[in-house]
Amino acid sequence: MERNVLLLCHGYEAPFLSVANQYAALFKNTDFRVITVFIKGQHNSEVVEQCGADEVIFLDASSKQMKGLKQQLIKKIRQLDKQYQFEFAIAHRYKSIYIASHVKNLFVIGVAHIDGVFTPLMRKLFAFFHRKNLLLLGVSKAIRDDIRKSLFLFDDEKVQHLYNSLDFQSIREKQLPRDQARQALSLPDNDYLFVNVGRLHEDKDQKTLIKAFAHARDALPGSKLIVAGKGRLETELKSLTSELGVTDKVIFLGMVPEFYKYLKAFDTFVLSSIREGLPVSLLEAFAAEQVCIASECNGNKEAISEAGYSFPIGDHKKLAEQLKKTLHLNNAERMNIVGKVNRKISQHFTESAVRQYFWSMPALKARLKK
Template identity: 40%
Template sequence: MTDRWVIQFCHCHYGPFADVARQYAVLFRDTPYKVLTIYLTGQANEAVAAQSASDEVIFLDFPSRAVAGLKLTPIRSFRRIAASRDVALVIAHRTKPIQIACLATRLPVIGVHHAFGDYRRASRRWFANLFRHRLALLGVSDAVRDDIRGRLDWPPDRIETLHNRIDVNAAHQALASRSEARDALGLPADAPVIGNVGRLHADKDQATLIAAFARALPKLPEGTLLAIAGSGPLENQLRRQAAALGVANRVRLLGQIPGVARLFRAFDLFVLSSDHEPFGMVLLEAMIAEVPILATNCGGAPEVVGEANRLFPLGDVEMLAGRMIASLTLPTDTADHDRLRARFSDQAARQRFFTLKMTENILQA
C-alpha cells in the first residue's frame, strides 16, 4: 500500500513561517497521511527542517526574482514533486504558493491567508474564482476570514478560520525564569515592567504606547518601566518622543532580541498596540508566560484576548493609560492559560481542522 501525502507549500521559512509549517504539519500526526513541506524560497537549513515537524522537507531555494509573476520554472518544479507521490491535498500559505499549486496540479488546495487585503486586487479575485471548484481558503483569524469573505462571493464553508496556535508544552518548557529573563534583557530585578514586542514601525503604533505610559506614570507603581523589544525605522523618533514627554529614563528600547518569546516572564504586563494585527502571536506567547495582556480592539487581537476590559481603541491614549493603571494596581484573575489550551493549542486546532466541511469533503473523497 502506497503512502498518502499532504503537501504543505510555503513561500519561505523566514520569520514566523517555519513555526507556521510546524503548526500545519502536526495536524496530521497520528493520521494515515504523511506531510511533505516545500519552501519555495530560502536556502536549505537543518534547523528549519527539524522545526517543520514534517516527514520530508524540500527547499526549492528560488531567489525572489525567480518567482515574481507566475514563472514556469517554479510551476514545473512543484508539478514534478507532486506527481512523484500519491497526494490527497495541498495546503498552501500565502498567495504565490496558492497560485502555483493551482496551476501546477489538479489537486484540491486549501489556501491559508495570514494578512489582510490579499484579495484587494481584481486579478487575485479573478484567479481565486477560476479555481474555486477545488480551492478553499482559511484565515488565521475571524478578522482575516471576514476580510476575504467581503471580497469573494463564496459559500461561507469555503472560507473558514483556523487560528494560529502554539505548542503549549514546548513553549512553557522553553521559558526562562523571571530573574533569568530580566538579566537577559538588562532590566532591574524589582521594577514593575510593561512590555511590548514588535517592529518599530507605524503599524505597531508604539507612539501611542509611549504617550499612554507617560500619561499613566504618575499613578503607576514607583519605578515602573516600559520595555519595547524590536528594531525598525522609527527608533530615533520614539526616543525623541520619550524625551519630549519626560519619560526617557523610564522607556527602554531593547533592540532586536533573538528568542524573545522565552523571556516574557520579565514583564508584569504586556501591551499590543498594533493597528489591525491579523492575529498576534505575541499574545499567545504572553499567555504562555502567564503575563496579563492589553491589546487594541481591532484585527485578530480581540479573538485572542476575549475580555473587553483588556481592550482599547487604536490610538486611544487616555483609555490605554487607564487600562495600564488598573492592570498594575488592581489584582487580576484571568483564565488565559485555560483559554490558550482550549482555543489556540495544537490539539484544539487539530480538532477544528478535521471537522471543517472543506476538510471532510477533501479527505473523504
C-alpha cells in the first residue's frame, strides 16, 4: 500500500524550489511517496524536474484566493487528501500551514523560515487550537526559540528546529572554477571581489553593505563589490552608490539563474540581512569554500559561528572592519576558515545529517507508530 506525504509549498520562487528539493530528499530510500503541491505558480516543467518529488501539482492560486479564509484552496487540498490519503503533511510558511491544518485528522509539520511567524494573536490562537495535529519546525534554533516564546503553552517536543541542507557533493560538481566563473559573469580577472546575493529588499539590507564598502574603500585597493539580485530597491541602491562615490566600484549583476555555480568567482561572500532563518545562499557559499561575513541575525549567527566573520545588524562601520580583515587574510588563514566551514557542513547541513535528525524527532516517531 502506497504511503503518501504532502509537501505543501507557498510557491517555487527562490529559494523555495531548493527548499522543496531539500524536503523531498528526506524521503530518499523510504517507502513514502512525496506529492509536492505549489499553491502559487503555473505549471513549469523545469520545476518538476528540479524538486525531486514523485508527483508535482500546481494550483496556480490567485492573490484573491490566498487572502481571507482561503476556502477554495482548503477544498482543493481536502480533495487531494481524499485521493492520496496522506499520512502526514509538511507545510512551508504560515499560509500553507493554515491550509493544511484544515484537513481533518491530517498531521501537519509546519516549517517557519523567519522569526515572528506566530507573534500575531490570531496565529497564536490558531496554532493552539490545532496543536494536537501540529508539529512546528524552525529552520534554525533561533527561529525555534522564537516560536517557543510565542507559543509558550506548546510542549517543547512539538516545536523543534531542522536546518536547511544541501547536496554539497552535487553542488560542488556544478560550481565553475574561479577563472571560468569570472569569465562567464564578465568580471575583472585580478580584482578582489566581495559578493552579496539576494533580493534587493529592506530585509537584505544592502544599504549597510554599500555604506560599509564606501567607508572602507581607501583600505580596499583593487577591490569591487558585486551585488547579485533584483528587487524594488535597485534604483535606490544605485543612487546610494553614486551619492557615496563608489559607482565605479559596485557592480549590479541583476538576477543570475543558478548563481551558486559562479560563487568561486569571488573572494568574500557578504550577507547583510536584518532577518534570516537559515539562508540557502550562505550554505551555497559554504559549498564554494568561501570566506563569509554575515550579520548577527537569527540563523546567520548560528551558521557563521566559528566558521567566518560577523557584525551587528546595520552597523556599517563594524562591517567595514570585517571587509578589511578578510581582504588581508593570508592563504593559511583562509584554509583554516575553510576547514572550519567543512566541519560545520558535515555536522549540521548535509542531507544525511538533516535526514537523521528529522526521522529521530519524538513527535514524528510517535505519530508514525499510530
